[in-house]
Amino acid sequence: MKRILLASTLILVSLISNSQNFEVETLKLSGETNKRINLVILSEGYQSSEFDKFKTDATSFMTDMFTQSPFKEYTNYFNVYIIKVPSNESGSDHPGTASDVSEPASPITTADTYFNTSYDSFGTHRLLYSSDYATISTVLANNFPEYDQSIVLVNSDVYGGSGGTFPFTSTGTSANEIAIHELGHSMFDLKDEYYPGDALAAEAINMTQETNPSLVKWKNWIGTNNIGIYPYASSGNAANWNRPHQTCKMRYLGYDFCAVCKEGMIEKIHDLVAPIDSYNPVSNTLEPNTFPVNFGLNLIKPVPNTLESTWTLNSNNVANNVDELALEASDFNEGENTLTAVVFDNSPMLKIDNHNTIHASTVTWKINYSSLGIEDMTTKENSFNIEMYPNPTENTINFTFKNRNNSTLKIEIATIDGKIINSTSVANLETKSIDISPLQSGIYLANFYTDNAFVGSKKIVKQ
CATH class of the missing domain: 2.60.40.1930 (Macroglobulin (MG2) domain)
Structure with missing residues (x-):
């Protein structure tokens, strides 16, 4: 499968930037790249001397990923690669600017890293993110243009991560669970099953305003595997939105994906392969x-x-x-x-x-x-x-x-x-x-x- 970079700005960035080729290593090879889903893990905040650690961290994530449904059942549909992108310094920025905690919740530090990731993004301490999608896209275009999904693994033991086109995750507590949760967003278009806020609430595979069991998009699952129609809250705008399950991985780390999310993920796998x-x-x-x-x-x-x-x-x-x-x-x-x-x-x-x-x-x-x-x-x-x-x-x-x-x-x-x-x-x-x-x-x-x-x-x- 190949992701085509259609946006002219990204093509331009790729053409005018210095073409930097980094080492690509295969962690899992199930078949030809044009007949598999190609997951590429990028290193962030790893110095060249830490690439062995990066491979270990990436392998740990991959191993956890393919022990969980539906990845374990569809393991033969995936290839996994790592790209060893060197940073000048280890870690990620902690500017201490979050509004949801009493700062500094972590020591205030800066790190000279390749993708310029930072905690405290958008005022949330655990939101580990970089807006430098152009650089990420260029690295992928120069080193593995056949990718279907990429994830950025950040060398930090502080809890954090984010979704989006390119999900980010730290290597700290629950890091692998964060990464798998974020892939649910980025690769499979799943919504959080905790209320994500008014700006992010929308009709999706696992989120709806429909309350009629005969009309809800997951009607075929109602009454099976604890699937129902559960409001996000009892008041406010969140009360207008519903999720299919109470303990899905898209709500709580450490749980399985619910049946509705698994079905949507398999549908996407079939779309791609x-x-x-x-x-x-x-x-x-x-x-x-x-x-x-x-x-x-x-x-x-x-x-x-x-x-x-x-x-x-x-x-x-x-x-x-x-x-x-x-x-x-x-x-x-x-x-x-x-x-x-x-x-x-x-x-x-x-x-x-x-x-x-x-x-x-x-x-x-x-x-x-x-x-x-x-x-x-x-x-x-x-x-x-x-x-x-x-x-x-x-x-x-x-x-x-x-x-x-x-x-x-x-x-x-x-x-x-x-x-x-x-x-x-x-x-x-x-x-x-x-x-x-x-x-x-x-x-x-x-x-x-x-x-x-x-x-x-x-x-x-x-x-």
Whole structure:
């Protein structure tokens, strides 16, 4: 995965600044950089003589991170790197300017560091931060432009950290928990589940003003794993906002992420990384008369594996939940044949039946067969998201389709017994609405097809 620096100011900074190349070291390698989430840890307040300590501190954070859900289940989706950025002095600034404590809560000091981090940011003693995003972006652009997320590890044993585009964390008490919490903000767009203040309150994965259990965005989790609708406070503006859990890591360090946050994090992982690492055979690599023909998928599997697959040949299901499939000459029709493997995640941390989004990846083989054997074969890989909302609904249901190959999605609305009552197509990046108000109340199916292959279905609840 590659983060593209689109902002012209950042590009300009990168071009005119002295190109400084620092040592990059791999802590965890799960696969190719363009097929994994690349987490890069930058050193701040470490002198060159302290780089061994930096590696130890970064490794400690990484180890803790991948013992916690959902990171431990999706560990194979991540690479982790460190960039050894030297500072002239150790530590970080403590200006003693916070308004939330009696200063000096820590000894007032300054440190000549590369990213100029400081405690007491925005008047809060524990808020460890630097506004020098340009320098951070330049270091990343010059040394590891393929990064997906970066975190700045500050060589200070005083409690502190912050979120934002680039999260910061100290190495003091609860440092690893702070870093994982801050990644919840920066990488997964999670809100604090303690009240973050009026300026930061907003609709998000785990924050809402909705109080109706049938409409709240985490309705599929209500009553499970202590998920509910909990107001942030009993008075003031905070009372207008609600969180899904009382002891999530986004509220208290030392706890697990709640089920709602885990689901949102997995959704983001699926947005960034397709579960198909590679496949075989690729275009035109088959011998004409060699049978059986072996087709295979190399998958990036969660731990334990929750990936499922369906294989269809000419729209007929031929296998489920296998990584390899062998086909004989008698399996093919004369002319063009279409073999499609669809891979999706059936993790219990995703409420599949009620969830509004389908993430899936496909490989399609187009195979021309004649009495002489396989004459030609082409392959295509695709990843897509299908959003369906609102559900349940009385009148209108919306479908949004996004995919890598600019394919078109075919949607068939059917009764439970398979009778098709509506059919439409949705282009890439398009949203289409279907009026189902004439239908009787009950359960219907939305069946999805793309690249001439069935890719999944979702239940529609017509109220």
